[in-house]
Amino acid sequence: MTFDRTGIIGESPLMQEIFTLLALAAPTDATVLLLGETGTGKELIGQAIHRNSRRREGPFVVVNCAAIPENLLESDLFGHERGAFTGAVNRKIGRFALAHGGTIFLDEIGELPIPIQAKILRVLQFKEFEPLGTHKTQKVDVRIIAATNRFLTDEVREGRFREDLFYRLNVVTLTLPPLRKRLEDIPILAYYFLENFARKNKRQIKEIEPPALHLLKSYHWPGNIRELENIMERAVIFVPARR
Numbered sequence: 001m002t003f004d005r006t007g008i009i010g011e012s013p014l015m016q017e018i019f020t021l022l023a024l025a026a027p028t029d030a031t032v033l034l035l036g037e038t039g040t041g042k043e044l045i046g047q048a049i050h051r052n053s054r055r056r057e058g059p060f061v062v063v064n065c066a067a068i069p070e071n072l073l074e075s076d077l078f079g080h081e082r083g084a085f086t087g088a089v090n091r092k093i094g095r096f097a098l099a100h101g102g103t104i105f106l107d108e109i110g111e112l113p114i115p116i117q118a119k120i121l122r123v124l125q126f127k128e129f130e131p132l133g134t135h136k137t138q139k140v141d142v143r144i145i146a147a148t149n150r151f152l153t154d155e156v157r158e159g160r161f162r163e164d165l166f167y168r169l170n171v172v173t174l175t176l177p178p179l180r181k182r183l184e185d186i187p188i189l190a191y192y193f194l195e196n197f198a199r200k201n202k203r204q205i206k207e208i209e210p211p212a213l214h215l216l217k218s219y220h221w222p223g224n225i226r227e228l229e230n231i232m233e234r235a236v237i238f239v240p241a242r243r
């Protein structure tokens with residue numbers, strides 16, 4: 001199995017393991033649950049799964065479940081009929097319908113309000129939903145990839161996340177390792193971001209000096225790869241030009 005890992009840097013054993021699992025899981029239609037701390041690459045991997053699936057020509061639709069207020073989330077996901085509620089002046093196509101033939105990425109799924117969890121469960125079980133204000137069942141062909149940095153088992157135990165939905169999502173579950181557990185990857189990531197930002201900012205910076213690399217490797221990276229990316233951008237901007 002080959003897996004196109006363009007833009008995903010990582011040679012550590014933990015990442016090799018992820019790539020092996022991705023090569024097997026990506027081409028299938030299986031639901032994927034991506035776990036991991038903030039900035040570990042959940043969205044990047046989600047896109048790569050879509051790109052490596054037979055749905056690659058179809059849409060990839062991202063929904064951030066935490067960013068949309070609860071009263072709007074339902075119509076955002078499932079759409080609504082004209083006049084379905086006050087303010088619904090026009091008919092709206094929901095994101096599940098927009099993702100037909102492709103993949104939907106449900107980001108921050110741990111934040112999903114309970115009433116909407118039931119509706120997502122129905123899509124997973126029966127591939128169908130009803131737009132708000134209708135009794136017309138709509139069929140949809142969509143693969144679900146979900147991501148969260150919460151511990152979903154804790155959410156289930158505390159009654160904030162439906163157990164049945166958790167088991168439906170927990171088919172192919174990948175936990176992306178935090179950066180501090182794969183220190184070997186820090187130099188290649190740092191050089192990867194250095195090259196990108198040097199090119200973007202038209203700066204001629206080619207080397208990271210050993211003490212700087214040592215510092216990067218001794219930090220604990222709570223923001224993971226996003227934090228490293230930001231630090232490298234800042235470094236490229238602020239490194240004094242040679243005279």
Ligand SMILES: Nc1ncnc2c1ncn2[C@@H]1O[C@H](COP(=O)(O)OP(=O)(O)OP(=O)(O)O)[C@@H](O)[C@H]1O
Pocket residue numbers: 007008009010036037038039040041042043044045149225226229
């Ligand atoms: N292995 C990697 N190689 C190169 N870049 C990466 C890698 N992993 C993550 N990144 C980059 O780090 C940034 C954060 O990644 P991403 O948005 O996928 O993280 P996330 O897990 O979804 O974070 P959050 O939980 O905060 O949403 C992005 O700019 C992404 O391109």
Ligand SMILES: [Mg+2]
Pocket residue numbers: 042043107
């Ligand atoms: Mg994300």
